[in-house]
Amino acid sequence: xxELRKDPIHGRWVIIATERSRRPSDFTPEGIKPVGGFCxxxxxxxxxxxxxxxxxxxxxxxxxxxxxxxxxxxNKFPALRIEGDLDREGEGIYDRMNGIGAHEVVIETPFHxxxxxxxxxxxxxxxxxxxxxxxxxxxxxxxxRYVMVFKNxxxxxxxxLEHSHSQIIALPxxxxxxxxxxxxxxxxxxxxxxxxxxxxxxxxIRQRSRVIAExxxxxxxxxxxxxxxxxxxxxxxxxxxxYEQMEASRYGPAAEILSDTLRRLKQVLDDPPYNYIxxxxxxxxxxxxxxxxxxxxxxxxxxVAGFEWGTGFYINPTPPEEAAEYMREAR
Amino acid sequence: xxELRKDPIHGRWVIIATERSRRPSDFTPEGIKPVGGFCxxxxxxxxxxxxxxxxxxxxxxxxxxxxxxxxxxxNKFPALRIEGDLDREGEGIYDRMNGIGAHEVVIETPFHxxxxxxxxxxxxxxxxxxxxxxxxxxxxxxxxRYVMVFKNxxxxxxxxLEHSHSQIIALPxxxxxxxxxxxxxxxxxxxxxxxxxxxxxxxxIRQRSRVIAExxxxxxxxxxxxxxxxxxxxxxxxxxxxYEQMEASRYGPAAEILSDTLRRLKQVLDDPPYNYIxxxxxxxxxxxxxxxxxxxxxxxxxxVAGFEWGTGFYINPTPPEEAAEYMREAR
Numbered sequence: 001x002x003e004l005r006k007d008p009i010h011g012r013w014v015i016i017a018t019e020r021s022r023r024p025s026d027f028t029p030e031g032i033k034p035v036g037g038f039c040x041x042x043x044x045x046x047x048x049x050x051x052x053x054x055x056x057x058x059x060x061x062x063x064x065x066x067x068x069x070x071x072x073x074x075n076k077f078p079a080l081r082i083e084g085d086l087d088r089e090g091e092g093i094y095d096r097m098n099g100i101g102a103h104e105v106v107i108e109t110p111f112h113x114x115x116x117x118x119x120x121x122x123x124x125x126x127x128x129x130x131x132x133x134x135x136x137x138x139x140x141x142x143x144x145r146y147v148m149v150f151k152n153x154x155x156x157x158x159x160x161l162e163h164s165h166s167q168i169i170a171l172p173x174x175x176x177x178x179x180x181x182x183x184x185x186x187x188x189x190x191x192x193x194x195x196x197x198x199x200x201x202x203x204x205i206r207q208r209s210r211v212i213a214e215x216x217x218x219x220x221x222x223x224x225x226x227x228x229x230x231x232x233x234x235x236x237x238x239x240x241x242x243y244e245q246m247e248a249s250r251y252g253p254a255a256e257i258l259s260d261t262l263r264r265l266k267q268v269l270d271d272p273p274y275n276y277i278x279x280x281x282x283x284x285x286x287x288x289x290x291x292x293x294x295x296x297x298x299x300x301x302x303x304v305a306g307f308e309w310g311t312g313f314y315i316n317p318t319p320p321e322e323a324a325e326y327m328r329e330a331r
Numbered sequence: 332x333x334e335l336r337k338d339p340i341h342g343r344w345v346i347i348a349t350e351r352s353r354r355p356s357d358f359t360p361e362g363i364k365p366v367g368g369f370c371x372x373x374x375x376x377x378x379x380x381x382x383x384x385x386x387x388x389x390x391x392x393x394x395x396x397x398x399x400x401x402x403x404x405x406n407k408f409p410a411l412r413i414e415g416d417l418d419r420e421g422e423g424i425y426d427r428m429n430g431i432g433a434h435e436v437v438i439e440t441p442f443h444x445x446x447x448x449x450x451x452x453x454x455x456x457x458x459x460x461x462x463x464x465x466x467x468x469x470x471x472x473x474x475x476r477y478v479m480v481f482k483n484x485x486x487x488x489x490x491x492l493e494h495s496h497s498q499i500i501a502l503p504x505x506x507x508x509x510x511x512x513x514x515x516x517x518x519x520x521x522x523x524x525x526x527x528x529x530x531x532x533x534x535x536i537r538q539r540s541r542v543i544a545e546x547x548x549x550x551x552x553x554x555x556x557x558x559x560x561x562x563x564x565x566x567x568x569x570x571x572x573x574y575e576q577m578e579a580s581r582y583g584p585a586a587e588i589l590s591d592t593l594r595r596l597k598q599v600l601d602d603p604p605y606n607y608i609x610x611x612x613x614x615x616x617x618x619x620x621x622x623x624x625x626x627x628x629x630x631x632x633x634x635v636a637g638f639e640w641g642t643g644f645y646i647n648p649t650p651p652e653e654a655a656e657y658m659r660e661a662r
Contacts, residue, residue, distance in 0.1 A: 003650075007556040009515040009527055014556040015646045022560060022648040024599050024657055027632040079638075079646045092534045093527070094555045150637030158636025167638065175642035184340040196340055196424070203423045224425045225338040225345040229353060268355050275637035298640065301358040305489025306481030307410075307498070309629065310608035311506035315346045315410045317353040326355055 002080055002099030004172070012176045015099060017079045040076075041163035043110035049073040053104060054133055056126055070126050071107040072134055072168075078103035079169065086143045086172055100143055102170040106130050107163065115153070115164045117262040125255035127166065131278065135244050138170040146174045146282045149243075154273025157300040174282055181279065182291055189290035197292030198239050200224075210320050212327040213260055217253040220261050222320035222327065229302060229318035230269060230327070232261055234295040241288040243280040258295065264330040265299060273300040333411055333430030335503070343507045346430055348410045371407070372494035374441035380404040384435060385464055387457055401457050402438040403465055403499075409434035410500065417474045417503055431474055433501040437461050438494065446484070446495045448593040448602075456586035458497065462609065466575050469501040477505045477613045480574075485604025488631040505613055512610065513622055520621035528623030529570050531555075541651050543658040544591055548584040551592050553651035553658065560633060560649035561600060563592055563658070565626040572619040574611040589626065595661040596630060604631040 003016045040048040046064045050073050057068035074082075080101030088097040108127050109119055116124055135147045151166040152158040188196035204210055204221045212220040212232060220234045234257055240246065246254065265272060275298050281291040308314055334347045371379040377395045381404050388399040405413075411432030419428040439458050440450055447455055466478045482497040483489040519527040535541055535552045543551040543563060551565045565588055571577065577585065596603060606629050612622040639645055 005556040007554070008519065008531065010511055011515060012556070012558075013644050014558055015644065016557075016650050017646050017648050018650065021650070021653075023653075024561075024601075027560065027600065027603070091555075092538075093530050094534075148638065148641050150641050152636040156634070158634040169638055169642075171642070171644070175644045177641060177643035180341055180643075184342060188339065199424050200339065203425075207423075223338070224422075225336040225343070226347075227343075227345055229358065230355075269358065270355075272358070275640055277637050277641035279641070303487070303489040304635065305483040306606035306608050307479065307500055309606055310479050310481050310508060310610070311500075311502070312508035312511075313344050313346060313502070313506045315348050317348050319347050319349065319352070322352075322354075 001084070002078075004097045004099050006095040008093050008095070010176070013173060015079050017099075039112055039161070039163050041105070041107045041161060041165060042112050043068070046071075049105075049107075050076060053137075054130060056130070066110075068110060069123065070109070070130055072104050072130055073107065075103040075105050075167070080171070082141075097172065100172050102138055102141075102144070102168070104134060104168040106134070106166040106168065108166065109164050112163050115262075116151075116259065117266045119164075119259070121252070121255050121259055124259045125251050128251050128254055128258070131166070131168070132244050132246070134168050135280070138168070139244075141170070143172055144170040146171045146178060147280075148175070148178075149278040149280075151274075151276045153275070154271075154300065157273035157275050159273075178279075178282065182281065185290045185292070195239055195290055195292050197235060197294065201235055201237060210324045212264065212324050213257060215253045215257055217250045218257040220257055222324040224320060226316055226318075226320040226323065227314035228298050228300075229316060230265065230272075230299045230323045231316075231320070232265070232297045232327070234258060234261060234297070235292065236294070239289075239292055241281040241291045241293060243278055243293045246293075261297060261327075264327045265297070267330045268326045269299055269301065274298060275300065332415070333409075335428045335430050337426040339424050339426070341507070344504060346410050348430075370443055370492070370494050372436075372438045372492060372496060373443050374399070377402075380436075380438075381407060384468075385461060387461070397441075399441060400454065401440070401461055403435050403461055404438065406434040406436050406498070411502070413472075428503065431503050433469055433472075433475070433499070435465060435499040437465070437497040437499065439497065440495050443494050446593075447482075447590065448597045450495075450590070452583070452586050452590055455590045456582050459582050459585055459589070462497070462499070463575050463577070465499050466611070469499070470575075472501070474503055475501040477502045477509060478611075479506070479509075480609040480611075482605075482607045484606070485602075485631065488604035488606050490604075509610075509613065513612065516621045516623070526570055526621055526623050528566060528625065532566055532568060541655045543595065543655050544588060546584045546588055548581045549588040551588055553655040555651065557647055557649075557651040557654065558645035559629050559631075560647055561596065561603075561630045561654045561658070562647075562651070563596070563628045565589060565592060565628070566623065567625070570620075570623055572612040572622045572624060574609055574624045577624075591662075592628060592658075595658045596628070598661045599657045600630060600632065605629060606631065 043066050052071045054072040055068045056070040061067040080099045082102050086100045131149050138147045147170045210222045280293040374397050383402045385403040386399045387401040392398040411430045413433050417431045462480050469478045478501045541553045611624040
């Protein structure tokens with residue numbers, strides 16, 4: 001059973017993932033390499049994953065068999081497990097709880113060599129619908145406090161499988177970084193009576209120098225204080241705290257701008273590894289004015305080293321205005 | 332001139348390092364490789380670094396010439412610059428200041444193939460004395476608020492030069508992560524009237540399961556909520572907020588436990604890449620009861636991916652009790 005442990009100084013939690021336990025000789029210098037040859041996420045290998053929790057397939061085709069366009073399955077080596085009660089206990093000055101939660105894999109396409117940058121828009125839209133369905137379902141579980149959707153693309157970004165997929169982790173606590181972001185937004189709202197993200201969007205659309213692309217409902221920007229070269233945020237242009245509130249009519253424009261951004265990144269940076277994270281609110285109704293859901297995409301081009309770990313400061317060698325210019329000119 | 336930019340949501344700062352500016356084609360897939368062949372840090376190449384700000388050498392030998400055992404020089408491609416006034420300005424909702432600060436390189440040995448794990452204890456002790464001298468000197472500059480000492484070892488840990496070195500960055504603001512750690516320690520102190528690190532040391536020495544080694548003045552442990560496999564902390568056993576307060580008699584034991592820890596890591600994990608960071612206080616006198624300087628060593632064995640970026644949660648596949656056991660048995 002995985003175990004959650006809390007650091008007594010910072011309050012940050014760590015998952016001690018016993019299901020993935022590794023001895024010293026298991027660490028290769030460059031981390032885990034993608035499995036060559038056999039792929040458990042490809043069509044036809046449905047029996048090599050745990051049974052699906054969601055799938056988009058034609059009517060009449062039975063679950064866990066070929067004929068799907070998208071599947072969501074539990075992670076075979078989950079960092080957290082859904083079964084059991086949430087036990088919290090102390091050990092002297094330390095705190096721990098058992099690793100209750102969910103860890104799922106969104107298999108975005110049956111085809112091994114497609115990616116979100118090459119799939120048709122309709123397939124990207126399906127991925128966005130799958131995120132919504134899983135968030136809504138997992139939020140029903142009262143033991144869970146936060147659902148995080150993210151994607152690791154490429155080995156250097158932490159992907160251990162090549163086949164295009166995203167991950168969903170549902171946690172029994174609201175994680176530190178999410179709390180900090182919500183707190184920061186709240187503080188800004190208390191001071192200004194405006195959403196900080198709405199203010200960012202207004203200023204960026206006026207200044208244009210960091211805007212990459214824009215459609216009816218979304219804008220993509222290189223943020224003013226980009227931590228990483230070519231960091232890109234995708235924001236809905238009108239205020240909306242939670243992803244799962246998005247109106248059905250906006251999934252099209254959302255898929256369009258996500259696909260557009262990933263295509264531009266691929267062209268400008270020669271198919272770089274990247275992580276993206278869906279930032280969405282876990283706030284109760286009364287606090288919903290201050291937060292604004294969005295997607296943060298972080299190409300993995302530089303190494304995070306001692307300075308970044310120690311300070312939380314980042315050194316970024318590419319000014320976001322220059323990155324935005326390269327990105328605008330792509331395609 | 333480098334520029335500091337503040338994120339309006341999180342309050343985190345980013346250094347836009349124009350001196351190191353990179354275009355899309357400058358990013359190789361695995362980042363910067365160590366320079367093969369010529370090494371600017373080797374003895375005899377003193378004219379290929381900026382002039383030294385500190386050196387340990389025999390009397391009578393002139394600066395910036397061979398015959399040294401350790402040199403500290405300004406970084407040739409500094410993330411921050413020492414010259415100029417600290418200007419702060421707004422741009423709409425954003426904040427920026429110019430990149431005033433210092434960025435230095437501690438060249439730990441004249442010999443290209445030595446490391447902190449192979450150098451004699453006396454040389455490791457010299458490195459620790461050099462840290463002290465530079466911290467004390469840089470803290471005299473009233474524009475600077477924090478001095479961070481860290482080391483990137485190995486290309487995967489972000490080192491761009493092979494020759495054994497550490498780095499020192501002095502910043503015009505106290506960085507977020509440092510503030511959080513100090514805040515966390517303060518909160519614990521307010522609640523318990525005890526230093527949280529002193530409590531950790533007491534509990535670890537009593538339990539033993541996470542202790543790696545111990546000498547007259549220091550203890551090394553695998554922390555309870557280790558973020559990374561084989562993460563190791565070195566702590567002074569008696570309370571002391573700032574590194575630069577360390578008594579002269581403790582440099583020997585400090586060098587001994589640092590060297591011992593790095594030798595064990597090297598043996599257990601086959602010379603892994605790692606980062607270490609000196610955590611020391613920037614607190615005024617009245618708050619000094621709550622903080623306790625220490626060194627955190629983080630071997631770079633797993634990749635930090637979307638989940639860690641998004642949550643500040645870490646997934647660690649090696650329980651610290653197991654890591655400590657491997658480390659205790661080494662040598």
